[in-house]
Amino acid sequence: MSQSTFPSNANRRTALKQLALACGVLLSGRSLDLLAANIALPQDQTRRQQRLLDEPQRTLVAQLGELIIPTTDTPGAIAAGVHEFIDHQLAYCASRDEQRAFLDGLRRVEQVAQRRHDQPFLACDQDQQVALLRAMEAADEPFTGADRAFFRQLKGLVLLGYYTSEVGATQELAYAAVPGDYRPITFEEVGRAWSNRAP
Amino acid sequence: MTKTEQKFDAIVVGSGVSGGWAAKELSERGLKTLMVERGPHVEHRKDYVGEGVAPWEMPFRGAVEFERVQNEQAIQQQCYAYNDATKQFFGNDRDLPYSIPEDKPFSWIRGNQLGGKSLTWHRQSYRLSDLEFTANSRDDYGIDWPVRYADLEDWYAYVERFAGISGNRDKIDILPDSVSQPPYAMNAVEQALKQRLESRYQDRKMIIGRCAHLTEPTDEQKALGRFRCMARNECQKGCSFGAYFSTQSATLPAALATGNLSVATDSVVHSVIYDEKTGRATGIRVIDANSLAQREYHADVVFLCASTIGTTQIMLNSTSKTFPNGIANSSGVLGHYLMDHLYGAGAHGRVPGFEDDYYHGRRPTGIYIPRFRNLYRQDEGVNFLRGYAFAGSAQRDEWGNFAHRDGFGKDFKQAIRQAGGWSFGLWGQGEMLPRYENQITLHPTKKDKWGMPQVHIDCSYSDNDNKMREDMAESAAEILEAMGCVDIHKSIDWDRPPGLSIHEMGTARMGRDPETSVLNGYNQAHDVPNLFVTDGACMTSNAWQNPSLTYMALTARACAFAAEQLKRGNL
Numbered sequence: 006m007s008q009s010t011f012p013s014n015a016n017r018r019t020a021l022k023q024l025a026l027a028c029g030v031l032l033s034g035r036s037l038d039l040l041a042a043n044i045a046l047p048q049d050q051t052r053r054q055q056r057l058l059d060e061p062q063r064t065l066v067a068q069l070g071e072l073i074i075p076t077t078d079t080p081g082a083i084a085a086g087v088h089e090f091i092d093h094q095l096a097y098c099a100s101r102d103e104q105r106a107f108l109d110g111l112r113r114v115e116q117v118a119q120r121r122h123d124q125p126f127l128a129c130d131q132d133q134q135v136a137l138l139r140a141m142e143a144a145d146e147p148f149t150g151a152d153r154a155f156f157r158q159l160k161g162l163v164l165l166g167y168y169t170s171e172v173g174a175t176q177e178l179a180y181a182a183v184p185g186d187y188r189p190i191t192f193e194e195v196g197r198a199w200s201n202r203a204p
Numbered sequence: 205m206t207k208t209e210q211k212f213d214a215i216v217v218g219s220g221v222s223g224g225w226a227a228k229e230l231s232e233r234g235l236k237t238l239m240v241e242r243g244p245h246v247e248h249r250k251d252y253v254g255e256g257v258a259p260w261e262m263p264f265r266g267a268v269e270f271e272r273v274q275n276e277q278a279i280q281q282q283c284y285a286y287n288d289a290t291k292q293f294f295g296n297d298r299d300l301p302y303s304i305p306e307d308k309p310f311s312w313i314r315g316n317q318l319g320g321k322s323l324t325w326h327r328q329s330y331r332l333s334d335l336e337f338t339a340n341s342r343d344d345y346g347i348d349w350p351v352r353y354a355d356l357e358d359w360y361a362y363v364e365r366f367a368g369i370s371g372n373r374d375k376i377d378i379l380p381d382s383v384s385q386p387p388y389a390m391n392a393v394e395q396a397l398k399q400r401l402e403s404r405y406q407d408r409k410m411i412i413g414r415c416a417h418l419t420e421p422t423d424e425q426k427a428l429g430r431f432r433c434m435a436r437n438e439c440q441k442g443c444s445f446g447a448y449f450s451t452q453s454a455t456l457p458a459a460l461a462t463g464n465l466s467v468a469t470d471s472v473v474h475s476v477i478y479d480e481k482t483g484r485a486t487g488i489r490v491i492d493a494n495s496l497a498q499r500e501y502h503a504d505v506v507f508l509c510a511s512t513i514g515t516t517q518i519m520l521n522s523t524s525k526t527f528p529n530g531i532a533n534s535s536g537v538l539g540h541y542l543m544d545h546l547y548g549a550g551a552h553g554r555v556p557g558f559e560d561d562y563y564h565g566r567r568p569t570g571i572y573i574p575r576f577r578n579l580y581r582q583d584e585g586v587n588f589l590r591g592y593a594f595a596g597s598a599q600r601d602e603w604g605n606f607a608h609r610d611g612f613g614k615d616f617k618q619a620i621r622q623a624g625g626w627s628f629g630l631w632g633q634g635e636m637l638p639r640y641e642n643q644i645t646l647h648p649t650k651k652d653k654w655g656m657p658q659v660h661i662d663c664s665y666s667d668n669d670n671k672m673r674e675d676m677a678e679s680a681a682e683i684l685e686a687m688g689c690v691d692i693h694k695s696i697d698w699d700r701p702p703g704l705s706i707h708e709m710g711t712a713r714m715g716r717d718p719e720t721s722v723l724n725g726y727n728q729a730h731d732v733p734n735l736f737v738t739d740g741a742c743m744t745s746n747a748w749q750n751p752s753l754t755y756m757a758l759t760a761r762a763c764a765f766a767a768e769q770l771k772r773g774n775l
Contacts, residue, residue: 052263073612090265098267135613142610161607168603168620169259169266177621178603182258184565187435189391192562198602198623200259201566202437 055096057104062111063088068127069114070163072138079177087166094162103158110155117147174200212238212466212503213770215488217473217518220320222739222755223509224455225363229763230507231464235770238501239465242472242493242510243316246293246323248452252442254289262288282704283313285324285440293317293324293440302659303647309701310661312513312708318469319451320511321706324440327416327448327568328595329369330749331360331380335580339635339745342580343589346541346638349744350716350725353380356757363756366458367449368425370433370569371414379411379574379749385419387412392561393598393626394571400687407576408683413569413595416449416753428457435565448568468501470494472654475522476506476531476735484775485531485735491654505734505766505775509759512542512708512740513644517659519712519722519737520646532712532729538722539645541638541713542663543746545705546592548697549673551680552629553689555598562600562623570597573630573683575748577675588671592634593748594680600626628689632676635748636702637668638710663702673698707751709743727762734775738762 058066070082070091082088095104114137118126122133129137140146144153167173174180178200213235216226227239245251259265266287273281280286280294295314304310315321334353340346357380364383371384390398390412398410417433418425430446430453439448446453459465470493477487477500487502508515516539522531530538577583577591601624606616642664646657665673677694684692715721718730727742729735738759740751747754769775 052269074617075614077614077617094264094267097269098264100270138612142612157608160612164603164607164620165265169262171258171260174259177617181565182256182436184435186433187563187565187567188389189395190562190564191560192623193560195562195564197621198600200603202602202604 052097053093056092057095057099057107058088058092062108063092065111065114065126066091066159068134069138069159070166072131072134073160073163074167074173080172082163082167085167085170085172087163087170090166090170091162094166106151106155107158110152110159113148113152113155114141117141120147168200210501212236212501214238214505214507214766215240215501215503216507216509217488218320218509218511218514218739219318219322219451219456219467220315220509220511220739221322221325221449221451221752222759223320223507224322224451224459225756225759226507226509226736226738226763227465228455228459229760230505230767231459231462233763233767234462235464235505235767237459237465238503239459239467240471240473240488240490240501241316241318241320241467241469242514243295243318243320243469244493245467245469246318246442246452248446248456249442249444252444253292254287254441255438255444257289264288279311280313282311283324283706285326289438289441290324293442299653301650301652302661303650304661308662308664310663311701311703312659312661313703313706315511318467319456322450323442323452325450325752326750327439327752328572328750329364329367329371329382329414329416329753331382332356332747332749332754333378333380335378335575336745336747336749339590339747340638345589346745347713347715347717347720350714350721355725356754356761359757359761360753363753363760365422366424367416367454367753367756368418368421368430369414369753370417370419372412374409374411376409376411376574378579382414382753384414385421388415388417388419388567388569390571391563391598393555393558393628396558397555397598397628397687398571401573401683404686405576405683407579408573411572411574413572415569417568418447425454428454430454433568435567437566437568439568472656473510473518474498474654474656475518476508477502478522478524478527478531478732480525483526483732485732491656493654496654504770505736507759507763507766508735508737508741509739512711512743513659513661515737515739515741516644516711517646517656520644521657527731532722532731532735534731535719535721537640537713537720539711540640540643541710542642542644542661543636543638543707543709543743544663544702545707545746545748546632546634546636546665546669546673546676547705548631548700549634549676549680549695550594550596550629550631551677551684551692551694552627553681553684553692555626555628555687555689558626561626567597570595572596577679586675588668588675589637590635590668590672591748592632592672592676594630594676594683595633596628596630598626598628600624628684628687630680630683632673632680633705633748633750634669634672634676636746637666638713638745639666642702642710644711661703665702707740707746709740709746709751712737712741713744714742715744726765727758728765733769734766736762736766 067088070087074082219241337349341348433447474489520530573594575591650658712722714723
């Protein structure tokens with residue numbers, strides 16, 4: 006009962022019922038039906054209309070995300086839709102100042118790529134891209150403390166977007182919607198970190 | 205003005221932890237009871253709209269829209285439990301204004317809905333002991349409590365049996381054991397640190413936090429539709445398993461089962477009606493939250509359980525010829541001696557080793573180190589009165605921690621998958637002295653949209669409070685070092701406003717003397733025998749323990765007393 010996922014929409018009620026059973030909740034069929042029938046339906050999915058980024062910016066963010074969390078034996082940031090998440094998140098949940106700082110940061114990436122390699126960031130090869138990001142994270146010339154702060158903001162968003170995505174939460178890491186109980190275990194028993202917030 | 209025809213035996217104002225208990229106890233004792241709630245109805249299970257929604261189904265993964273936060277919940281969002289899945293259980297700041305002096309911030313967190321803050325509370329549950337009930341009398345801050353532990357012991361047991369408290373029998377005299385269900389486990393690191401602490405310090409114990417969660421439900425609890433905790437630790441979204449104590453999971457179904465309870469939601473209580481001739485409360489004036497229409501409800505006894513500041517706001521607004529400054533306020537102390545707990549100071553560090561250890565599930569509690577400073581006497585070298593407990597936990601670093609570290613790419617992703625090292629933290633929970641100058645009053649001119657005078661909250665920390673916070677950080681760091689932690693960081697959040705611990709207490713305190721207190725030892729107003737206050741407003745001192753369990757015990761005890769007095773015709 007360690008890595009169950011919670012399927013969406015129509016399956017939710019059945020899932021809760023099954024999970025309760027699997028977790029050893031002993032109750033009559035009738036009260037289980039009542040419990041399952043009353044479980045709330047998912048929140049609205051309409052809050053994904055507004056965007057902050059234009060198409061080139063979104064493409065750049067997608068690649069930056071993939072450099073931070075690349076595809077390995079599990080999908081990376083692009084497959085997890087991290088750039089889409091960041092686009093909406095900044096549009097809805099960030100202040101004007103945070104939005105401006107983020108867009109400024111993207112411009113700085115392009116600016117330094119142009120200066121150093123005479124071409125847009127996305128046209129640079131992967132070694133060049135990685136080197137640029139390493140320099141940005143370290144605030145090495147010509148990057149500044151403000152650029153380093155942008156990179157932290159970006160990385161925070163990429164990690165949030167990836168590890169709370171279905172791919173990141175359930176394939177890359179371990180996810181338990183209804184753990185059933187709390188107990189000490191060895192790391193080997195689960196084999197990877199939990200994506201849900203501990204402890 | 206609508207005057208409802210129906211007369212009740214009892215009215216309970218508020219539906220949170222205290223109000224739910226009052227409704228249950230009074231209706232179970234055969235009294236036709238009306239529970240009045242200013243906020244909307246919240247149906248158990250059906251209205252837990254954030255529950256069971258996977259993170260990837262939340263468009264902002266838990267974050268709330270900037271505009272909503274800024275315009276409607278700038279104060280509420282300071283609460284740790286506020287997020288996209290719980291925001292509906294926090295008030296709208298725009299509709300719920302209050303004023304403060306410019307240099308004295310106070311964060312008033314509101315839970316105005318059926319169930320109140322019982323839906324969003326942190327569920328830590330501890331008994332007080334005579335160390336607390338005698339605290340004021342020993343150092344002369346505030347007045348003596350009119351009760352002792354012996355008065356409450358059986359009532360603690362009574363409410364624990366019903367509510368369901370998980371924990372150990374720890375045999376600590378200043379933290380009496382609860383009637384408990386099996387405790388949550390400590391993880392491997394916590395077990396090791398407990399040993400190191402207790403071998404290094406004779407006077408300190410580490411225990412697992414006692415909390416209002418079912419780990420082995422009784423037949424009574426099962427019959428109410430409550431189940432064992434599933435260790436999701438997403439409690440504040442609402443729990444369809446009914447595994448933690450809330451009005452909806454526990455006291456409300458029990459009260460409704462009697463057939464004696466009526467519930468009026470969306471009903472903002474304006475004031476208590478006082479009859480000059482009989483010297484009794486006769487009911488309450490209510491403003492409909494939506495239509496703003498006024499109505500009255502009448503009863504033989506009135507219980508105020510509207511939250512500490514909410515209750516006192518109603519009392520201050522209940523003026524009459526006898527009580528021009530608020531009902532039951534002949535002493536003049538109504539509104540004074542406001543307290544909150546001292547939080548936001550402690551230390552955290554790294555715990556080397558234990559790379560093979562982990563945990564399954566998300567525990568809805570942590571570890572707890574009961575108070576060790578100034579037990580019954582002032583410790584040498586300690587420059588403040590009273591004391592504090594520590595709460596904490598040990599956990600491995602997860603993806604959220606890696607966001608603050610350098611690195612990215614394949615190796616970074618792999619390191620996150622392997623989980624990071626262990627960290628451990630201790631955070632103080634300290635007692636704030638009861639002081640006359642920390643007070644709430646009614647604003648002379650400003651009103652809210654229901655026409656209620658706004659509350660003016662004037663509250664700040666004292667020198668004693670600040671010295672205690674300094675000691676919390678110092679001693680937490682010292683303990684961490686003794687436990688073998690490394691990379692230890694002390695911190696004190698000096699900007700943390702009072703109110704944010706959400707343990708507001710006092711302002712209608714209990715006491716023996718009607719000239720210096722509002723309520724007697726049964727939470728009964730000295731001046732108005734059929735008026736009772738059993739929420740945090742009644743607290744004479746605020747102790748260092750989380751207070752809700754004590755509100756439950758005081759409420760159940762006061763209800764038994766009131767029902768008996770009613771029967772005898774004394775109210």
